[in-house]
Amino acid sequence: MSSTDDLWRMLDQITAMPWGPGQIAAVEQLVQRADAADDQHLAFAARMLATNAYVYGGEPAKSFVTFSWCLAEFDREPRPYHARHAHTLFWYFKYMANALVNFPAVPLARTHAVLDDMERRYRAGGHSVQAVHKYRHRVARHVGAAAEAEEWYRRWVTEPRDQLSDCAGCDPTSQASYLARLGRDEEAVALAEPVLAGRLTCSEQPQAILTALMLPYLRTGRLEQARDAHRLAYRRHRRLLADLGDIGEHVEFCALTGNDTRGLEIVERHLEWLDRAPSPAAAMRFAAAGALVLGRLAVGGPATAGLTVHRRAYGDRPAADVPVGVLAAELAATARELGGQFDTRNGTTEQSEQVERWLTAEPIVEYLPLSASLRRRVSAPGTATGPAPGDPAAAARDTPPARAAHDGPVPAPAEATADELLDLAEKLWRTHRPAGMAGVLNAFDERFDGADLPPRVLARRTEMRAAILVADGDLAGAVVVNREARARYEELGDQVRAQVVAGRLGPMLYETGSTDEGMAMTRAAAEHLDRYGDARQRVAANLRLAALLSRADAEAEALERLDRLDLAAADDPYLTVQAALHRTQLLGQLGRHEEYGPAAEHAYRVSRELGLAEYVVPAAIWHAQSVDDPIRRIELCDEALAVAPADALLPLRVTRGQALLAAGQPADAVDELVEAVALCVEQGADGIDYLRSDLANAYRIAGRLGEAAEVAEEAVVGLDRAGQQADADQNRYLLANIYRGLGEPEPALALLDQLADNLDGPDNLPGRAQMQEEAGDILYDTDRDGLAAQRFAAAAESYRLAGLPQHELRARRREAAALLWSPDVPAALAAVGRADRVAAGLASGEPAEPGLVWELSMFADTAARVLAQSGQLDEALERLSGVPDRLRSIEAFGEAAQIEVFGGELLLDSGRPAQAEPVLRRALGGLPTGSDPARRTAWLLARTLDALDRSAEADALRTEYGLTADD
Numbered sequence: 001m002s003s004t005d006d007l008w009r010m011l012d013q014i015t016a017m018p019w020g021p022g023q024i025a026a027v028e029q030l031v032q033r034a035d036a037a038d039d040q041h042l043a044f045a046a047r048m049l050a051t052n053a054y055v056y057g058g059e060p061a062k063s064f065v066t067f068s069w070c071l072a073e074f075d076r077e078p079r080p081y082h083a084r085h086a087h088t089l090f091w092y093f094k095y096m097a098n099a100l101v102n103f104p105a106v107p108l109a110r111t112h113a114v115l116d117d118m119e120r121r122y123r124a125g126g127h128s129v130q131a132v133h134k135y136r137h138r139v140a141r142h143v144g145a146a147a148e149a150e151e152w153y154r155r156w157v158t159e160p161r162d163q164l165s166d167c168a169g170c171d172p173t174s175q176a177s178y179l180a181r182l183g184r185d186e187e188a189v190a191l192a193e194p195v196l197a198g199r200l201t202c203s204e205q206p207q208a209i210l211t212a213l214m215l216p217y218l219r220t221g222r223l224e225q226a227r228d229a230h231r232l233a234y235r236r237h238r239r240l241l242a243d244l245g246d247i248g249e250h251v252e253f254c255a256l257t258g259n260d261t262r263g264l265e266i267v268e269r270h271l272e273w274l275d276r277a278p279s280p281a282a283a284m285r286f287a288a289a290g291a292l293v294l295g296r297l298a299v300g301g302p303a304t305a306g307l308t309v310h311r312r313a314y315g316d317r318p319a320a321d322v323p324v325g326v327l328a329a330e331l332a333a334t335a336r337e338l339g340g341q342f343d344t345r346n347g348t349t350e351q352s353e354q355v356e357r358w359l360t361a362e363p364i365v366e367y368l369p370l371s372a373s374l375r376r377r378v379s380a381p382g383t384a385t386g387p388a389p390g391d392p393a394a395a396a397r398d399t400p401p402a403r404a405a406h407d408g409p410v411p412a413p414a415e416a417t418a419d420e421l422l423d424l425a426e427k428l429w430r431t432h433r434p435a436g437m438a439g440v441l442n443a444f445d446e447r448f449d450g451a452d453l454p455p456r457v458l459a460r461r462t463e464m465r466a467a468i469l470v471a472d473g474d475l476a477g478a479v480v481v482n483r484e485a486r487a488r489y490e491e492l493g494d495q496v497r498a499q500v501v502a503g504r505l506g507p508m509l510y511e512t513g514s515t516d517e518g519m520a521m522t523r524a525a526a527e528h529l530d531r532y533g534d535a536r537q538r539v540a541a542n543l544r545l546a547a548l549l550s551r552a553d554a555e556a557e558a559l560e561r562l563d564r565l566d567l568a569a570a571d572d573p574y575l576t577v578q579a580a581l582h583r584t585q586l587l588g589q590l591g592r593h594e595e596y597g598p599a600a601e602h603a604y605r606v607s608r609e610l611g612l613a614e615y616v617v618p619a620a621i622w623h624a625q626s627v628d629d630p631i632r633r634i635e636l637c638d639e640a641l642a643v644a645p646a647d648a649l650l651p652l653r654v655t656r657g658q659a660l661l662a663a664g665q666p667a668d669a670v671d672e673l674v675e676a677v678a679l680c681v682e683q684g685a686d687g688i689d690y691l692r693s694d695l696a697n698a699y700r701i702a703g704r705l706g707e708a709a710e711v712a713e714e715a716v717v718g719l720d721r722a723g724q725q726a727d728a729d730q731n732r733y734l735l736a737n738i739y740r741g742l743g744e745p746e747p748a749l750a751l752l753d754q755l756a757d758n759l760d761g762p763d764n765l766p767g768r769a770q771m772q773e774e775a776g777d778i779l780y781d782t783d784r785d786g787l788a789a790q791r792f793a794a795a796a797e798s799y800r801l802a803g804l805p806q807h808e809l810r811a812r813r814r815e816a817a818a819l820l821w822s823p824d825v826p827a828a829l830a831a832v833g834r835a836d837r838v839a840a841g842l843a844s845g846e847p848a849e850p851g852l853v854w855e856l857s858m859f860a861d862t863a864a865r866v867l868a869q870s871g872q873l874d875e876a877l878e879r880l881s882g883v884p885d886r887l888r889s890i891e892a893f894g895e896a897a898q899i900e901v902f903g904g905e906l907l908l909d910s911g912r913p914a915q916a917e918p919v920l921r922r923a924l925g926g927l928p929t930g931s932d933p934a935r936r937t938a939w940l941l942a943r944t945l946d947a948l949d950r951s952a953e954a955d956a957l958r959t960e961y962g963l964t965a966d967d
Helices: 003-016 021-037 040-057 060-076 080-101 108-124 130-143 146-158 170-181 185-197 207-219 223-237 241-256 260-276 280-298 324-346 350-359 392-396 418-430 434-448 455-471 475-492 495-511 515-532 535-551 555-563 573-589 593-610 613-626 630-641 646-662 666-683 688-701 705-721 725-741 745-758 762-781 785-801 805-821 825-843 850-869 873-880 883-889 893-909 913-925 932-947 951-960
Strands: 308-311 320-323
Touching: 003 021, 003 040, 003 785, 021 040, 040 060, 040 080, 040 241, 060 080, 080 108, 080 130, 108 130, 130 146, 130 170, 130 324, 130 350, 146 170, 170 185, 170 207, 185 207, 207 223, 207 241, 223 241, 223 705, 241 260, 241 280, 260 280, 260 308, 280 324, 280 350, 308 324, 320 324, 324 350, 418 434, 418 455, 434 455, 455 475, 455 495, 475 495, 495 515, 495 535, 515 535, 535 555, 535 573, 555 573, 573 593, 573 613, 593 613, 613 630, 613 646, 630 646, 646 666, 646 688, 666 688, 688 705, 688 725, 705 725, 725 745, 725 762, 745 762, 762 785, 762 805, 785 805, 785 825, 805 825, 805 850, 825 850, 850 873, 850 883, 850 893, 873 883, 873 893, 883 893, 893 913, 893 932, 913 932, 932 951
Parallel strands: none
Antiparallel strands: 308 320
């Protein structure tokens, strides 16, 4: 094959590349090589491709040169290939007319000259000038010539369309944009919505028309449509530098809908593009919108104080985190400067006035939820629940400070003595009724204020005062008062009671920063009470110590302490529940999963018997997480939700959402997980990006792929920022599959390539190979067969290094098939040779398992097709010998019939119809009647019968299958 043939093949490959810097670099290299090869046709075709690549790749200024070169050659010396490119060349006039306006350094006279030339050529070729009127309207709007713009608009919409008119999506987009600019929003919506209901195949749609409709939707109260238009359109715009101006419209939309924070995220994501903006017009639009949203954040009050935007280094400017107010001022100055440049060129003030309108725009609605993972919430009423078991502050007081449903005022008996009131207060304390305890203690103080009380009573009152401080969350104050209570008991010589207080004081010291003293004090108290305390005191002291040990990563010792507690002797259901919850938590932390399930069930049972919400809720969550039946998990969550206070809702929502997903109810799971994400943000809790990952998967399963993509993207960004690459990569893989489902192959391909790069270690070779192979899938499905073959070859090499020969054979087979379709038959033959070497090693073992039989058979089919395409029919038939029978032996009947049909076709093509007939008949008998494979097989069999001079049988077969002789 000649070097020129290689260059033409390169042109095809570059055409299939996604828009952007890679395609631009490749086509510029191709232009140089075409010139060096002195191939005028290739040089022309390469520059035509370059013109399109520059426009859509974000460097339209370069397209002026390549377009002018092509037009000059087209005029200078007409050649046969010019006719094939004439339509595209005339189409590119529209690119020029549109782009020239966007550069203030280009005189308007040049744009008018291009439009005049465009009109002359269109008329000379017998084409409609509808598109010419459209771009004259565009220029008139740009300079603020309202009457002229309206006249050109009238002529544009009344002139007949033809094959050089913009597509059925882009023309209404521009019209709707103009109507919206005039405030004719209902007309804009009425014009555009029928277009959205149809089939849009243009690469700029539907994102362009949706962007044009955002403000008309918003201003006419169609808030759901406005939100959906923004989310779908921005997702498509954001990958293209060429769409920076459109992205600016989405930033403005955020400002107009109370979504300044989301606008900030978009500005930060695309800020570096401003340094290499596709045009001054795009830079002006983005800068003005960015200034609007950042300016709003700068004056937003304490909630947004201190916000910064990370701006990357560029030229002599260093990277920096710039305060939003400073950056807002810079962007506003940029927009105003560019607006002034346009006005100087145009001789009007239209662009400067437009910039000021953008910079001073006011919100149209107070708040329109845009994120698929978050909606604005009002804090639910409820009381704080206690910390999870294991919290040393909880251990310090025997109970978390939750207000249980039965807590409230308790009457203090009028005849009660001081000791009796303190006994009652202590009972209320132990049964988790801090409000009742506080009321009784207040009654004590009122009755015995100034009384000469015994030292033991004063010590007990001091101890109770510390308990009240704990209940109020004042641990520092409780430390001081507990030290006083301990000292009082020691003065009385009551070492048991002093150690009870010390056992509470130790966890408080640990919690407030004195970890060594706190641990030593708690351990000493437990050891003393093990020898001298009663059963309840022993259990309570060891529970406190176990809590502290679990905090100090000594879970095994903590569990050992719990397992030797004599709970029956203590005879306190509250301590029994705390021990059960503690033990469940520790078993989970230690990974003792077989014991965790029964422990969680026991904790749930004893918590329900006690009936205290602060215990029932965590027990229900853990029990739900330990059972396999998703319906049972949902029931447990529902029971807990009925009594859960506000700050216990998050884990319940998460667990219930996951259970709904497992139960096959993805729509309900979405609602639950959206609520969980909202709670996570509201509470400032950790793990929001993992929650978003679950939510994205729920959206995916529910078929809401657009929202799934948005949420998965948020999860990836968050996990990357947190340095969690492995988890971020899992979400990238999820996102790649969502993109494939959305029909967006380019971002899916980019993610798979990134994953393959990330999986660069020897232990990651199988995963790397899988990503490379799936990237090949995408390229193969989008008819970029040469590039697909490269990915399949890379996957095969990764499988080889990983020691996975059967997977390597599959990738080699797919490489050969892609090369065959590229078409590059010599390269496909070479790939078959590489696969043969792998297959030889695999086929030596007998008997082969069904998966290997299938893979070897499919390779035989691919090899035969490559050989047949190279004219080696006999060798191809030899490859297929015995393959259908081997496939039937593993019940792969469809594949067997497919290969048998191919074998029959090869026999027919090689002049052996008598041998082809029985093969095709057997294949036909194994195919579903009326299916496309059956009709094709019948067609081949009819050809075979014709070749055997049995035309009557052939005609009867054609009649049976509804075929004609021309089929």
